[in-house]
Amino acid sequence: MQNEINIKDIIITDDFWSKYIRLVKDEMIPYQWNVLNDEANIKIDAERDDENIPIEKSHAIENFKIAAGLKSGHHYGYVFQDSDVYKWLEAVSYSLINDSNSELENIADGVIDLIGLAQQKDGYLDTYFTIDDKERMFKRLLESHELYCAGHFMEAAAAYYSVTGKRKIIDIACNLADCINRYFGPEEGKIHGYDGHEEVEIGLAKLYSVTKDKKYLELSKYFLYERGKDSNFLKDQLKDDNNKTFILPGMGKLPQKYFQVHQPILKQETAEGHSVRLMYMCTAMADIAYLTNDKEMLEACTKLWNNITSKRMYITGGIGSTVIGEAFTFDYDLPNDTMYCETCASVGLIFFAFNMLKNEPLSLYGNVMERSLYNSTISGMALDGKHFFYVNPLEVDPVASKNDPGKSHVKVTRSEWFGCACCPPNLARTLTSLGKYIYTNLNNTIYTHLYMSNEVDILINNNKVSIKQETNYPWAGDIKFSLNIEKSSNFSMAFRIPDWCYSYSVKVNDEKAEYKIVNGYISILREWNTFDTIEIQLDMEIQEIVANPNIKDDLGKVAIQRGPFIYCLEQVDNGENLHLIKLLKSSRYEYEFDSKLLGGVGKIKSKAKKLIIDDSWEGQLYRSDKKSPIYEACEITFVPYYSWANRSVGEMRVFINKDL
Template sequence: MISEITIKDEFWERYIDLIKNEMIPFQWDVLHDQGNITIDKVRNNASIPSDKSHAIENFKIAAGQSKGHHYGWLFQDSDVYKWLESAANVYRIAQDEKLKEMMDEVVDLIEDAQDEDGYLSTFYQIEAPELKFRRLFESHELYCAGHLIEAAIAYQAATNDDRLIQVVEKLIRCIENHFGSEKGKINGADGHQEIELALVKLYEVTQKEEYLELSKWFLEIRGQDPEFYQKQLDENRKIGLGKEHPFPINTVYYQAHKPVYEQEEAAGHAVRLVYMAAAMADVAYHTENKKMLTAAKRIWKNIVKKRMYITGGIGSTVLGEAFTFDYDLPNDTMYCETCASIGLMFFAKAMLKNEPDAEYAHVMERALYNTVISGMAVDGKHFFYVNPLEVNPESSRLDPTKSHVKPTRPSWFGCACCPPNIARTLTSLEQYIYSEMNDTLYVNLYMDHQGRVKIQNEIVEVEQKISLQSEGSIQLKVKSSNPIKLALRIPTWVENMVIKKETKEFCYEVIRGYAVITIDQATTLNLTFDIPVVMHQAHPKVKDDYGKVALQRGPFVYCLEEEDNGKDIHLIRVLDEFKTEVLNQCDLGKLVSIKAKGEKQIIDKEWEQKLYRGYEKPSFTKNDLTFIPYHLWENRTEGEMQVWIHKK
């Protein structure tokens, strides 16, 4: 779908401005090893590089401009590509010559680093050229290629310069020369999915069928031979190119345990899974592959019905950053990687191309307004890799099983996939607002903006203005040459929605979560609705949430912080009385807090010398509770935080 949208939403403009003015310059310094920046390990693991980024220097070494060794992860190149994509998105929004110079410097460097045959992956160029494409279970060569493709698309769209498109097309020719079902070629896929969804995007821009076919081939070859990665290593060892791998390759982790058409649940590394599923949905749409769409829908259903957190987070364990089993959703040892929720947004967006079901947009919104933006502090310079639903700083510091759960946002990570992923996503939000099918324009997200979208051959002018502070309202202006069908998503968090044209109330039909109406060439619609505080409970099989509730208002899930409610939050239980309060805090900006009545268990003096005692009915003291939107937690002081709270 082609759109030219300018976001003018106060809430989202703040983030976009942070990315433009703080995050992109900050990341530039990080990538260039400049500034006094502390780089944290994602968890307590001595093997995680954290001295510096070195990402730009790796390219300079590969290009012959510097001498030295590669530093960092095998996929460090992708940090540069995602930075470039973010910068291009910002440049498209507001052209800035200094930013253009920075981007061009990176593009020049990428061009210089590329080998004559098109190959580009700085670790293998610098340290192990004999192992190019020979350790696919871990190499991330095609993963990085995918991020380069996406950066090239964004750079061309922003600057009308196709130099990077030429680089990626040369790289793809190199890949095509090495991969395929023909004798002598590599009959397998990268251990980390990404190129699959990037190739579809390149197809959408260039209309070159070979890119769509290559994406489909990488998806279909995955899992055809579950022993593929091990066989690569065995062959390397036989010809003297590698040592025996110290542990068996977990094919489930890579979603390579069975063909994608046969996969029925969300399993393995969460980011890889949703990147793969997004590509499956995209390929299914463009090739009308119903079998692949059915497989994608099975994965979707398993995630959102049994393996997704209320914040839109996914990934229940730090071991493998992975899914575990149905209803296993621990709040204080989970993973909920920022990139995983971004990937869930990709998946939802791709599914909306195939079928107009509001559930996809509901989940996309849930992930965006909670886990995704929780990943960045309000200063634009500190980030979460992991997004917990319950934190005790002492546990994070002293319990080795919770070292990945950070009580404060670090400046940067040795594995820094998440910060630039946030930047490229939030600077491309206009791509998620609308979708189309046949003659209907679907409104999936609500935020202030104006611009144009193309539906079939019709250019439609659109404008939205929303308010969610007290009573909810949305004004939607639509102008087209001919009458069109408009489908307005009915959010799960609204009540008593009324749609009016001028002063006349519309009667509308609800189809799969959308209010569907036919509008004239120029129409102004006014939507009004209540925004209640919703008290959620989890499925009874989610044992970590049993007997607890989580609050939501609008698209935002809420939490308790020690800053407002004192220590030992686990002793608090909430009552039923809620009221909202609009605040403008210097640390957090404008927000709607929820005030509630609660009780907190008293720890009497007898407990001072006892660990256990005979049961006595506990005593409680009355407490006034303050809930804030989850995405804003840990922007003031370090302390406890909890989303799921006991209910009396």
């Protein structure tokens, strides 16, 4: 079991990530607060063509006021609208670590008071059912999202209490968890089932972590092991509801795999169904495996991890191959222009990866966590903090997005908000809690999983070790660690070797270090003293990445990577018809950091050629391939994938044709 690192003891000072943290604090949190209160003058978009998506307003805070009896009216929005408030509250909690803000904290306290007023006497908390559907409470778990919302509140409660020490939110969360415990479990007379959307399992585990009340841990474990035991539970439960009207039309037609109930969790070996649901299930499984030393659970996690990352994950760390069900499909089915790759799914993959690291410090988990974080996660937010992607594609053509119904979900610009607004607050809570993903402390070893400038205090062998990490990562691979220790101590420090790095050097106190490579980490065991320094140099060469030949869409193409970033071509730099561009067999690449471009990014230039569509094609859709294609030389510019769509509407591509 590792020693937990208090997130309050980690202060991020990094240039790259501090901009994001400030952006969330100064722009995103106030902006989302206005949205939740229906005070933002914005256009709310549907994330895809679907007339059932509510896009008039958020109404989320108003729903709580109505449930609390402070206002009259009906519930508006999705049945899971409460979770937008909870994720906002969690983001606020973590933002207070780096920047104490009494005004924001007072607003949060007011929200907590409101939530407490909306909670029923028996502990039940859900505005939709409290306002409009009391008689259906816990009767439609296939679609109700009651436990999903409860889980998000428990996560917010654990975060707010951990940061502020204020007890009220924990009391509300415990009352809610106790209510759920009275209704669910293996005992006779209780509901033997689970929510259609995993999340309460995560929340209960976090509630246990701050309260140490084992009944919450056991209830989380119960929900996981019950899942799929009766694969017909969700749909059979609907039969007992006299009201046959669906809350979310169409949910009853979805297959068992969509809900991850087609098999008990220990027997699931491939990533199936709704990608966010699966990520939340896996996140909870990995946490329960860690908290209870459940080896079977960890083995099940490993099987799912291997399938996802070796056969069903995009180069950006995005997951979810189809808009139908926002789901996984089959091995190596990774289309670039119809994919889904929901921002929430990338966030969920980070959660899963970190919980696997808590169990086993293997660099492969840290590599995926980094890949998703630097690419498909932060691409979900514009550089202004007020526009968002729900879907994160690898190839975009504005004409196709506008005219092809099968690509209506592939947006060319980020939206101000969504009818289903899960992604923006999910991104906010991840960025404000970023510090907790940097280190773990296990078996007399301090592991560094992410590289970014920060200061942290870590307790090892009952000895406080203060670490200052300094780096210009992700643009450069020089990282320096400076130690301040209460007393000399013998322990290991381990540093992840990124999967993109093939050459590196290590120094301790300006001298070549002695180290071992353990599970993809540079491991240094010695007696450490105050003023010791460790310097690591990771070579950041520009690389051409090819996909597994089984990925049909990427055959004969390459993607460009430097450090943790995947790069892309945009029309604004390279003109239209990006599909006509082909890299040369001997292409060379030049890297330059441009402080004036996109808030400061590294850009990559290369020579290429572009197919000319001459007049001889006029009036011909197909012809005999006897005429040699004509190309013109061109220079192309790549920018980091996360930064695309921040300048103008246009085409974008990650995988580029190449003479092989």
